[in-house]
Amino acid sequence: MTLKTLGALALTATIGATAAMADLVIPDLSYRSGAYAAGGTPFSDGYQDYFNLLNARDGGIGGEAIRIVECETGYNTEVGVECYESTKGEGALVYQPLSTGITYQLIPRATADGIPIHTMGYGRTSAADGETFNWVFNYPANYWDAASVMVNYLLGQNGGSLEGKDITLLFHNSAYGKEPIATLNALAELHGFNFSELAVDHPGQEQTAQWLQIRRERPDYVLMWGWGVMNQVAIQEAANISYPMDQFIGNWWAGAEHDVTPAGAAANGYLSLNMNRIGDMPVLAEMQSMVVDAGNGAGDGSNVGSVLYVRGMYAAMLAAEAIAKAQEIHGVADITPAMMRDGMEALEITNARMEELGMPLVGPEFSVSCQDHGGSGMGIVQQWDAAAGAFVALTDYIAPDDSVTGPLITADAAAFAAENNITPGCL
Amino acid sequence: MFYREAGDFKTSYKADNQTFPIAFDRYRYWAILAFAYLVIPFLINDYWANAILVPFLIYAIAAIGLNILTGYCGQVSLGTGGFMAVGAYSCYKLMTSFPDVSILIHVILAGGITAIVGAAFGLPSLRIKGFYLAVATLAAQFFLVWLFNKVSWFYNYSASGQISAPERLVFGAAVTGPNTEPWVQYMVCLVFVTICAIIARNLTRGTLGRSWMAIRDMDIAAEIIGVNPLKAKLTAFAVSSFFIGISGALFFSVYLGAVEVGDAFGIQKSFLVLFMIILGGLGSIFGSFAGAAFLVLLPVLLKVVGVDLLGWPTDLVSHLRLVIIGALIMFFLIKEPHGLAQLWRLAKEKLRLWPFPY
Numbered sequence: 099m100t101l102k103t104l105g106a107l108a109l110t111a112t113i114g115a116t117a118a119m120a121d122l123v124i125p126d127l128s129y130r131s132g133a134y135a136a137g138g139t140p141f142s143d144g145y146q147d148y149f150n151l152l153n154a155r156d157g158g159i160g161g162e163a164i165r166i167v168e169c170e171t172g173y174n175t176e177v178g179v180e181c182y183e184s185t186k187g188e189g190a191l192v193y194q195p196l197s198t199g200i201t202y203q204l205i206p207r208a209t210a211d212g213i214p215i216h217t218m219g220y221g222r223t224s225a226a227d228g229e230t231f232n233w234v235f236n237y238p239a240n241y242w243d244a245a246s247v248m249v250n251y252l253l254g255q256n257g258g259s260l261e262g263k264d265i266t267l268l269f270h271n272s273a274y275g276k277e278p279i280a281t282l283n284a285l286a287e288l289h290g291f292n293f294s295e296l297a298v299d300h301p302g303q304e305q306t307a308q309w310l311q312i313r314r315e316r317p318d319y320v321l322m323w324g325w326g327v328m329n330q331v332a333i334q335e336a337a338n339i340s341y342p343m344d345q346f347i348g349n350w351w352a353g354a355e356h357d358v359t360p361a362g363a364a365a366n367g368y369l370s371l372n373m374n375r376i377g378d379m380p381v382l383a384e385m386q387s388m389v390v391d392a393g394n395g396a397g398d399g400s401n402v403g404s405v406l407y408v409r410g411m412y413a414a415m416l417a418a419e420a421i422a423k424a425q426e427i428h429g430v431a432d433i434t435p436a437m438m439r440d441g442m443e444a445l446e447i448t449n450a451r452m453e454e455l456g457m458p459l460v461g462p463e464f465s466v467s468c469q470d471h472g473g474s475g476m477g478i479v480q481q482w483d484a485a486a487g488a489f490v491a492l493t494d495y496i497a498p499d500d501s502v503t504g505p506l507i508t509a510d511a512a513a514f515a516a517e518n519n520i521t522p523g524c525l
Numbered sequence: 526m527f528y529r530e531a532g533d534f535k536t537s538y539k540a541d542n543q544t545f546p547i548a549f550d551r552y553r554y555w556a557i558l559a560f561a562y563l564v565i566p567f568l569i570n571d572y573w574a575n576a577i578l579v580p581f582l583i584y585a586i587a588a589i590g591l592n593i594l595t596g597y598c599g600q601v602s603l604g605t606g607g608f609m610a611v612g613a614y615s616c617y618k619l620m621t622s623f624p625d626v627s628i629l630i631h632v633i634l635a636g637g638i639t640a641i642v643g644a645a646f647g648l649p650s651l652r653i654k655g656f657y658l659a660v661a662t663l664a665a666q667f668f669l670v671w672l673f674n675k676v677s678w679f680y681n682y683s684a685s686g687q688i689s690a691p692e693r694l695v696f697g698a699a700v701t702g703p704n705t706e707p708w709v710q711y712m713v714c715l716v717f718v719t720i721c722a723i724i725a726r727n728l729t730r731g732t733l734g735r736s737w738m739a740i741r742d743m744d745i746a747a748e749i750i751g752v753n754p755l756k757a758k759l760t761a762f763a764v765s766s767f768f769i770g771i772s773g774a775l776f777f778s779v780y781l782g783a784v785e786v787g788d789a790f791g792i793q794k795s796f797l798v799l800f801m802i803i804l805g806g807l808g809s810i811f812g813s814f815a816g817a818a819f820l821v822l823l824p825v826l827l828k829v830v831g832v833d834l835l836g837w838p839t840d841l842v843s844h845l846r847l848v849i850i851g852a853l854i855m856f857f858l859i860k861e862p863h864g865l866a867q868l869w870r871l872a873k874e875k876l877r878l879w880p881f882p883y
Contacts, residue, residue, distance in 0.1 A: 130840030139840075169832075170839035175781065175788055180576040180825065187572070202687050202783045206703030222685070271674060273685035273785045280684050297674075300787050510684060517691050518702070 121163045122421060122433070124149055124414075125185040127195045132172035133301035134197075134326035136356045137406055139397060141196055142168070144410025146396035150389045151381070152418060159418055160425040162432055168396075173326075175199045182207060191438040192216050192417055198274035206518075209233045213435040214442055218413050219244070219350055219373050223277055226472025227511035228443070229522035235442050237416070237473030238464050239373050239498075241323075242506060244349045245278035246498035247371060247477040248321055249285045251347075254496075260291040264317040268308060268324070268332060271297040275323045278349075282321075284502050302328025309335040322348040329357035337364030343482075344369060350477060353489065354405040358482045366484035371477040374412045374461045375491060376405055381456035385411070405489060412460055420445050439525070443468055462495045468524040475503070527876040544726060550873075561715060566708040574707030575780070581821040582714035583775050588801040588813035589725045590768030595799070596807035597729055598761035599741030600650050604662035606794030607669030608766050610786050611639045612773025614679050617688045620701075620778070621681060628693040628700055628778065632717070635774035636767045642669075643766020650758045654744075666795055673786040689783035701778045710779050717775060721768055726810050728764065737761050738808070800850075804857050806866025815865040823850065 128142035129135055149164045158164050167188060169181035178200035182193065186208075193208060193215045195201055201221035208215050209232065217225065217236045225234035239247075252260060267282060269275030279295060286293035294317070296308045302324060309332075312320060320341065324332055329352045336346050344367045348357070353370025382403055390399040401407040424433045424441025433441070446465040452458055464474040476495035483490050515522055533548050535541040545551040569578065587609060594600050615635035620628065646665040650658050673679050680688045692702030699705045700713050728734050736757040739747035748754055777784050784790070797820065805816020824846050831842035861867055 128839065130838075131843040135840070168839050170828075170843045172843055175784075176580065177824075179781065183572040183575045198685070199785055199788050202685075202689065202785070203781060206689075206782060210703035272787055273687045276686045277684065300791065517689075519692070 121165045122159060123185075123189045123191060124164055124166050124417065125181075125188075125190045125193060126166055126168045127171050127178060127181050127185075127193065127197075127200065128168055129171050129173045129196070131170060132174070134173040137326055137351065137354065138173065138196060140354070140356075140401035140404050140406040141410035141413075143395065143397035143401045144407035144412075145194065145414045146410075147385050147389045147402075147407075148381075148411040148414035149418070150394050150396070151385050154388045154392065154394070155384065159421045160431045162425075171195070171197065171200060173197050173199075175203050179203050179207075186211060186213060189435070191421065191433065191435055192442070194218065194413055194417070196220070198222075198277070199272065202273060205231070205234055212439075214439040216413070216417065216442065218409075218416070220274065224507050224510035224514060226470065226507050227522075228466075228468050228471035229524060230511040230515045230520055231471065232525050233439060235466065235471045237445075237466055237471060238447075238462055239475045239477055240472055241274075241277040241349070242281040242503040243472070243475030243498040244371055244477060245281040245321075246285065246503055247475070247479075247496045248347055248349075249282075249289065250496050250499060251479050251493065252319060253289070260289045263291040263319065264315065265291050265293050265319045265321060266312060266315070266317040267293070267295045268305075268312075268320055268322045269295060269297060270302060270324055270328055271299045274325065274351075278321075278323060281503060281506060284506065285499075288502065298324070298328055298332075301326055302331055305331050305335050309339055309341075312336075312341060313339040318345060320346045322346070322352045324348060324352040324357075328352075329354075330360045333358055333361045333365050333368060336368075337361050343367035347371070347479070350409075353480060353482075355487070355489070356404075358484070359487075363484045365482055368482040369479055369492070370482075370489070372405065372480045372489070372491070373477050374409050375459055375478065376403070376408045376489065379408075379457045379460065381411070382408075384456065408460070412457075415455060415457065415460070416445070416447070419447065419451070442466060443471075472507075475500070527879065528873060530877065542730075544730075547877075558719070566712055569707050569711050571707050574711050577821065577825060579710050579714050579780050581818055582711075582718045583772050583780055584798065584801060584817040584821055585718055585814050586721050586772035586775070587769050587798045588805065588817045589721055589810060590765045590772065591798050592802045592805075592807065592809070592813045593725060593729070593737070593768065594761050594765035596802055596809065596812070597734060597741060598737040598758065598765075599744075600647070600758060600761060601655065601659040602662040602765075603659050603792070603795045603799065604646060604665040604669070605769055605798040606790040606792060607666040608639050608643055608769040609773030609776060609794060610669050610673055610790035611642050611766075612636060612770030613777035613784060613790065614673055614688065614786075615639065615770065616774035616778055617681075617690070618679065620691060620693065624691070624693075627695060629695060629713075632771055632774040632778070636771040639770025639773065640763040640767040643769070644759050644763040647759055647762025647766075650762065651755055663792075666792055670786050670790060673790075685785075687783055687785050688777065690778040693778075701782065703782070705779070713779055714775055717771060721771065722810055722814075725768065729810070733757075733760060733764075741808075800854055802864075804854065804864050806864030809864075809866035811869065812864050812866030815869070819865065820850070 126142055126145055129138035146166050149166055153164055167185050169185055171178040171181050182204055198220050201217050204215055215234045219239050221236055223240040223242045225231040225236050282293050298305055322332055348370035350371045350373050358365040358368055386402050389395055420441040423444050424437045425431055427440055428437045443466055448463055452460055462474045462476040475498040478491050478495055479493045480489040480491050528547050528549050545554050591605050594602050612635045615638040616631050619631040619634055649661045680686050690701040692699050698709045700709055736752045739752045740757045801816035801820050804819055806812025827846050831837045832839055
């Protein structure tokens with residue numbers, strides 16, 4: 099009975115989809131519910147609002163309207179797979195799952211189906227090796243870059259030497275949080291600091307034991323790979339043991355407004371990385387007036403301009419630029435996922451172009467090639483100003499140490515290629 | 526009309542004791558099997574395999590496993606997720622250590638390893654019962670997840686702690702890895718489900734199953750009439766874990782292809798399988814299937830109705846899903862503690878007498 103109705107519904111859904119085939123389909127695997135909704139919601143809002151702005155202002159990209167298909171994953175891998183399978187048939191151009199766990203699910207599937215994935219600053223780091231991972235892109239930066247950028251920033255703070263310093267990594271006990279460990283170990287050997295790690299289990303509400311240990315050992319720096327409620331709890335706990343906030347650095351998924359506001363004034367001075375700049379950009383005003391005020395906003399409009407909203411918008415901009423690139427290469431407005439891949443591989447982002455788009459200096463300049471899907475790997479360090487209620491950029495873009503991350507990426511990609519009988523090469 | 530017993534004569538004990546004594550029931554069963562084996566594989570696509578049928582079949586195996594332990598033997602367990610993880614990780618280690626051996630053998634061996642682990646964690650059940658045992662199995666759940674997260678050997682020292690299934694072939698067709706055809710995935714799971722269900726059904730109506738049920742209904746009386754509680758409880762744990770291990774191995778290798786222990790086999794997985802047997806019906810093989818179908822299909826159905834047809838916001842539908850499933854569990858516990866299987870049984874009783882009222 100249920101099977102029958104479901105079949106009928108699935109059938110009508112597919113028929114409905116084929117009728118509206120002639121447009122650019124962008125699936126949004128978002129999560130607005132569950133333990134990680136606080137981060138998923140603003141990102142998804144920014145991602146969708148930018149595409150809606152292009153529809154409202156320019157009539158889409160290259161005269162082709164964009165259709166967003168949203169699917170709620172709740173950060174759950176099984177639901178993520180269901181979402182992927184239910185949306186891929188609609189002509190989806192690129193997937194942006196915002197979850198390392200779902201990314202690991204989608205890499206083999208999307209590669210087999212020939213649909214590109216863009217995991218901006220998350221996912222599988224070794225996907226930066228474009229010859230092994232033809233369909234996966236993680237520009238402008240990845241986790242190993244983030245670890246290296248953090249260490250480079252600390253080197254700058256300490257006159258170029260971290261000899262004998264104690265650095266602790268507080269990480270989400272999942273694939274996401276474990277990613278930087280190997281890199282930090284390699285960097286510890288190189289620079290002579292003592293590296294230790296503390297795991298926090300999902301969802302991250304319970305961190306008393308970890309902070310007791312930090313309180314006892316008083317490391318010089320605490321680095322954090324957190325997401326969702328874990329960030330708020332960690333910052334509150336750090337405030338409770340009065341750990342100096344300017345020695346506590348989150349990665350770019352642990353540096354948004356909702357992470358620091360619950361701790362109030364105690365969070366003042368907290369540091370985190372960011373892969374994009376925030377601030378007053380002309381494009382944000384346009385999104386506010388033409389999308390949110392026009393009643394087409396993906397959310398309630400309360401997130402406009404926040405760190406993750408801007409990052410979602412930035413991700414959408416990179417996708418839109420790749421679509422335009424693909425249209426230019428192939429001379430077709432209604433592109434296929436395979437053409438989209440070519441566009442992503444030929445993508446070049448310059449300061450002049452970002453200026454044109456009304457988002458000056460929103461991200462670093464970078465270009466993608468067949469060998470390198472990882473971008474420049476740069477990040478800025480930002481600091482929370484509790485009185486002003488905003489993150490302030492402390493530095494310009496800091497480059498990672500490619501001599502450390504490069505060999506690690508090559509080794510990991512080679513292992514993956516051997517495991518899966520892939521012969522690395524360009525498509 | 527339906528389920529008629531008139532003229533359906535039995536002339537041997539074997540015929541009288543078969544699983545489906547009523548002819549109409551028997552034909553229906555064969556028809557479903559024929560449909561599952563001969564029709565669906567030709568119609569199935571990626572979406573139906575990956576989002577609906579494969580998870581349903583895999584959860585059905587897990588539900589059968591837990592039903593043996595909880596439904597038939599009365600030992601409450603909250604360690605299902607952990608035991609599935611044992612199956613998944615055993616399968617992964619075997620696949621990567623002995624790549625030349627068939628994956629099907631690895632899945633069965635993974636079930637065997639899980640049976641040993643399950644029996645070991647079942648030892649406390651000889652001394653403690655009910656709530657205390659539930660807490661002991663809860664400890665097993667957390668310990669196993671911690672173990673697979675902590676010891677790098679289990680995930681072959683990969684950087685992220687994920688395990689991913691390499692491509693393996695059966696009769697020349699890929700059954701794991703990204704290039705698997707949906708019908709192959711489905712057929713592998715279907716064969717395992719069929720065999721597991723037949724084994725479980727026959728175990729539960731034999732000596733072993735009777736001794737489990739005796740322990741469930743009144744353990745002291747069972748001991749007095751000669752049921753050995755040690756043997757009964759440990760076999761229940763072992764057999765149950767064997768099925769759960771197989772489902773974990775299939776879950777990892779055939780369905781998802783890459784898992785992370787905390788995310789895929791956490792405590793919520795234990796609860797999910799427990800809800801399946803509560804909703805489906807404790808102590809019933811059909812109930813395991815009904816519960817698994819219900820909890821795999823319902824979220825998808827709600828999504829299709831709420832988002833695709835009515836156009837509601839995705840987060841609202843997602844929250845509604847939790848509300849609806851919670852309400853259903855409460856409703857069933859109050860109205861029909863024996864679950865969907867009991868509703869089915871009552872419907873069948875009614876149909877046997879139909880059109881007469883009683």
